[in-house]
Amino acid sequence: MSPLTRLLSLGRSVGFAVVLLAVLFAVNLILRPARFQPGSWGALIGLAAPLIGAAIASTPVILAGRGGIDISVGPLMGFVNAVVIQMFFLKAGISSPLLLVPAALLIGALVGAANGFLATVVRIQPIVATLGTYLILTGVTLTILPAPIGPAPAWLKALAGPWSMLPLLLMFLAWWLVRRLPYYDQLMAVGSDDRAAYTAGVDVTRVRFIAYVMTGILGGCAGLMLTALIGSADPNIGPTYTLIAIAAVALGGVSLAGGRGGVAGAAIGAIDIFLLQSVLTTFNVSTFVLQIAYGGILVLAVMLTALQERLAVRGR
Amino acid sequence: MADRAAPDFRGLAVRGLVIAPGASAITQTIAPGEIVGLAGLDGHGQELFLKMLAGLTSPLGGSIELGASGASRKITGFRKAVASGIAYLPRDRRANGIFPTQSVLDNFAVSTLSRDTRLCLISPAARKARYDLYREKLSIVAPRPDAPITTLSGGNQQKVLLARALALEPAILLLNDPTRGVDVATRHVLYDVFRGLAADGMGLVILSSEIEEILLLCQRVLVFRENEVAAEISGEAMTTDSVISAMFGHAA
Amino acid sequence: MTGRNLFATTNARVVGAFCVAALLHLAGTILIPGYSSPFAVRAMLVLASLLAVASIGQTLVVIMGGIDLSIPFVIGFANVVAAQLYGDGWNFVLVCGLVGVLAILIGGLNGLIARSLDIQPLIVTLGIGMVVQGLVLLWTAGFPSGSAPQAVSSFVSIGGSAGPLPVPWLVPSLVVLAALVVLVLERTPYGRRLYALGSNPGAAPLALIDPVRMWMITYAASAFFAAVAGVLLLGFTGSAYGDVGQPYLFQTIAAVVVGGAALVGGRGSYLGTIAGVLVLTEINTLLIGLGFQPSAVQAALGLIIVLLVSLYGRERHVSTTI
Numbered sequence: 001m002s003p004l005t006r007l008l009s010l011g012r013s014v015g016f017a018v019v020l021l022a023v024l025f026a027v028n029l030i031l032r033p034a035r036f037q038p039g040s041w042g043a044l045i046g047l048a049a050p051l052i053g054a055a056i057a058s059t060p061v062i063l064a065g066r067g068g069i070d071i072s073v074g075p076l077m078g079f080v081n082a083v084v085i086q087m088f089f090l091k092a093g094i095s096s097p098l099l100l101v102p103a104a105l106l107i108g109a110l111v112g113a114a115n116g117f118l119a120t121v122v123r124i125q126p127i128v129a130t131l132g133t134y135l136i137l138t139g140v141t142l143t144i145l146p147a148p149i150g151p152a153p154a155w156l157k158a159l160a161g162p163w164s165m166l167p168l169l170l171m172f173l174a175w176w177l178v179r180r181l182p183y184y185d186q187l188m189a190v191g192s193d194d195r196a197a198y199t200a201g202v203d204v205t206r207v208r209f210i211a212y213v214m215t216g217i218l219g220g221c222a223g224l225m226l227t228a229l230i231g232s233a234d235p236n237i238g239p240t241y242t243l244i245a246i247a248a249v250a251l252g253g254v255s256l257a258g259g260r261g262g263v264a265g266a267a268i269g270a271i272d273i274f275l276l277q278s279v280l281t282t283f284n285v286s287t288f289v290l291q292i293a294y295g296g297i298l299v300l301a302v303m304l305t306a307l308q309e310r311l312a313v314r315g316r
Numbered sequence: 317m318a319d320r321a322a323p324d325f326r327g328l329a330v331r332g333l334v335i336a337p338g339a340s341a342i343t344q345t346i347a348p349g350e351i352v353g354l355a356g357l358d359g360h361g362q363e364l365f366l367k368m369l370a371g372l373t374s375p376l377g378g379s380i381e382l383g384a385s386g387a388s389r390k391i392t393g394f395r396k397a398v399a400s401g402i403a404y405l406p407r408d409r410r411a412n413g414i415f416p417t418q419s420v421l422d423n424f425a426v427s428t429l430s431r432d433t434r435l436c437l438i439s440p441a442a443r444k445a446r447y448d449l450y451r452e453k454l455s456i457v458a459p460r461p462d463a464p465i466t467t468l469s470g471g472n473q474q475k476v477l478l479a480r481a482l483a484l485e486p487a488i489l490l491l492n493d494p495t496r497g498v499d500v501a502t503r504h505v506l507y508d509v510f511r512g513l514a515a516d517g518m519g520l521v522i523l524s525s526e527i528e529e530i531l532l533l534c535q536r537v538l539v540f541r542e543n544e545v546a547a548e549i550s551g552e553a554m555t556t557d558s559v560i561s562a563m564f565g566h567a568a
Numbered sequence: 569m570t571g572r573n574l575f576a577t578t579n580a581r582v583v584g585a586f587c588v589a590a591l592l593h594l595a596g597t598i599l600i601p602g603y604s605s606p607f608a609v610r611a612m613l614v615l616a617s618l619l620a621v622a623s624i625g626q627t628l629v630v631i632m633g634g635i636d637l638s639i640p641f642v643i644g645f646a647n648v649v650a651a652q653l654y655g656d657g658w659n660f661v662l663v664c665g666l667v668g669v670l671a672i673l674i675g676g677l678n679g680l681i682a683r684s685l686d687i688q689p690l691i692v693t694l695g696i697g698m699v700v701q702g703l704v705l706l707w708t709a710g711f712p713s714g715s716a717p718q719a720v721s722s723f724v725s726i727g728g729s730a731g732p733l734p735v736p737w738l739v740p741s742l743v744v745l746a747a748l749v750v751l752v753l754e755r756t757p758y759g760r761r762l763y764a765l766g767s768n769p770g771a772a773p774l775a776l777i778d779p780v781r782m783w784m785i786t787y788a789a790s791a792f793f794a795a796v797a798g799v800l801l802l803g804f805t806g807s808a809y810g811d812v813g814q815p816y817l818f819q820t821i822a823a824v825v826v827g828g829a830a831l832v833g834g835r836g837s838y839l840g841t842i843a844g845v846l847v848l849t850e851i852n853t854l855l856i857g858l859g860f861q862p863s864a865v866q867a868a869l870g871l872i873i874v875l876l877v878s879l880y881g882r883e884r885h886v887s888t889t890i
Binding site: 067069118123127129131139142143243256286289292294299 | 685692695700703705710818862868871874877882884885886
């Protein structure tokens with residue numbers, strides 16, 4: 001058995017992203033024992049949280065299939081970040097989490113509903129519809145917040161370290177609840193074969209619309225996590241999460257064709273990317289090498305996933 | 317059209333073909349001018365057999381050769397099959413047949429594009445002339461050949477696909493349930509076309525889910541059961557009852 | 569025949585996009601003094617031509633049912649590598665040849681991986697693009713140097729002229745190039761196979777179309793034209809800049825879609841893309857002319873793309889596809 005086939009067969013049983021996770025974690029542990037001692041895991045999770053959130057948020061629409069994708073998740077995070085800090089906290093003086101959290105989620109839900117309306121009711125191709133939203137959100141964010149500004153409310157900043165587990169856990173809990181609903185089965189059915197689902201009486205438009213709203217709400221939450229991490233408002237950070245979040249989703253074994261995968265995979269994919277960044281910065285390599293490795297690992301990972309699926313099909 | 321079915325063409329020879337693990341081998345010859353039917357309950361190997369003849373699926377054992385007096389050509393893949401003179405008409409028109417956004421002409425010419433090129437460019441006149449030949453032969457009803465193929469009825473779409481296959485000028489034509497979803501009038505047009513092709517020396521293999529169709533068209537029928545040829549029936553012995561009982565595994 | 573076929577199926581969208589471009593131009597002329605001045609029109613034509621070159625590949629790829637996110641990275645790659653090598657004293661023709669060949673290899677790799685392993689081209693082209701950009705940055709240590717030869721600069725210069733025409737050679741060259749692209753799509757076996765493959769990938773192999781080969785050729789062509797755009801941009805801006813292609817990531821997709829192509833494949837035309845390019849250029853110029861901030865221009869651009877596409881770029885409901 002060659003190392004490659006061994007890796008592939010291992011990947012088949014637990015998923016390639018998990019293997020990568022273990023390998024990267026071990027490498028990190030060896031290279032940077034101080035940074036990766038258990039005591040600092042909380043801080044590490046805080047650093048990774050916005051990316052994990054963005055990946056989780058990107059998942060529902062991708063699961064819904066037929067080219068479903070939301071490239072406006074990153075800009076949405078930036079928009080929530082800007083609105084919450086600049087308009088609500090600094091201008092209106094609202095600091096209570098009881099108001100800010102629902103407001104952020106509501107913004108996300110509205111943006112998600114707009115995307116869903118365009119992609120499912122108007123039936124514009126999702127990548128184009130969310131590209132429009134991407135441009136609109138980025139533009140509006142820069143208009144209300146031309147330059148970075150701070151600070152964030154104290155409670156929000158406190159969510160940066162170990163406490164960033166809280167919003168992540170809430171996201172997982174929310175998804176766990178969704179999985180218990182009949183809606184989840186409909187979502188996966190629509191994602192794997194929308195014609196069959198439609199023939200079986202599933203309201204395909206409604207199911208997809210709800211997926212966009214979910215992505216929006218989760219994206220709003222991810223925006224708060226971003227705000228917690230940077231402790232301020234910055235109009236330029238949000239959009240940078242767009243493509244990397246989709247890469248994390250693909251790395252985590254979620255099929256971009258829909259109907260296969262889940263948020264756990266997406267989260268693991270995001271952690272993989274975070275750990276990879278960490279390994280590469282250890283070597284003190286330039287951001288250029290970092291980028292090469294990003295792209296290379298991304299392509300390699302999807303190739304291995306595809307090969308592993310082929311082997312699985314042949315083995316059947 | 318019968319160019320390749322010239323006198324030296326001696327048919328399609330299938331030797332010791334194994335289509336599923338454990339199934340016994342199939343040896344058959346499809347002679348020029350013959351129409352052979354394939355019957356069986358769904359999933360009993362007749363479709364697999366047809367796809368192997370087309371080079372779309374590789375067999376577990378045995379060989380398929382297109383015999384000509386000079387050299388015989390082994391069929392090892394779909395392109396090889398087509399190059400040797402085998403054309404295949406797929407079963408699912410929507411999934412594997414038509415190009416829905418493309419015109420009738422485009423759909424007709426797609427497999428034989430290089431025949432219309434003059435200095436690397438497709439000559440619309442040459443293409444139209446070639447299409448008209450088959451339009452007449454198959455009595456295709458398409459008021460506007462430059463309109464999308466989806467504007468045609470199912471029967472006419474099927475005729476265009478048949479024209480696409482015939483444009484390859486094959487010696488052997490493999491038909492996978494060719495009258496599925498086709499109206500009765502068109503069916504009889506197709507039957508006449510099939511008989512005419514056979515009379516010109518082409519060998520035809522027709523998989524059909526309707527026994528009447530096989531009885532009407534074929535000189536003999538191979539009835540498949542559990543990935544083997546359970547019975548080969550020809551001539552007078554070929555009746556609805558004998559075919560059905562072979563399909564269900566009763567002795568004929 | 570093919571001409572009329574094109575007319576029947578996609579013409580309405582293409583004409584629609586051209587009308588929108590004309591209306592936008594009219595609005596600009598009324599609202600902004602000097603909008604139709606010779607200089608302003610020339611500037612728009614040059615900008616539109618650059619985008620049109622970068623969009624050739626996206627058009628082909630989208631007709632085939634793919635998408636190419638590596639275009640901006642390949643533009644940056646060609647831009648920087650050409651400048652750097654020319655600055656090192658290489659012969660510029662040799663430089664262009666090398667950059668072209670490398671681009672073709674990059675594109676071919678995109679197509680090979682995406683099709684032969686059946687992976688979403690979105691991810692593959694993004695990953696490959698990131699690797700390419702990283703390699704370029706590594707090579708130049710992030711500070712590219714060098715410049716374009718005078719010939720390239722005057723070829724794209726807004727103030728340039730092509731013989732008696734008051735536009736630089738880029739514009740008439742693009743017209744010729746566009747005619748060639750349209751001819752290839754409409755009248756060559758490659759073009760017809762491209763539409764067929766995009767229209768029904770499941771039927772393509774039975775019609776003797778080799779999907780892997782088609783994907784490799786088409787992505788290679790896409791990368792090649794991105795490289796051409798990168799070299800032209802070098803002449804336009806005067807110095808190398810690795811991120812010069814970034815605006816083209818979404819603009820090429822937007823131009824193709826506004827021009828009436830479907831991202832699911834099988835539909836679209838380069839004429840439509842040209843119309844889309846004109847629409848985008850007019851919107852940009854108009855909004856900037858009206859005194860909008862770049863951020864507001866971006867927001868408005870997003871809004872207009874969504875509005876336009878919802879006018880004529882709608883997909884079919886699932887119930888009609890059964």
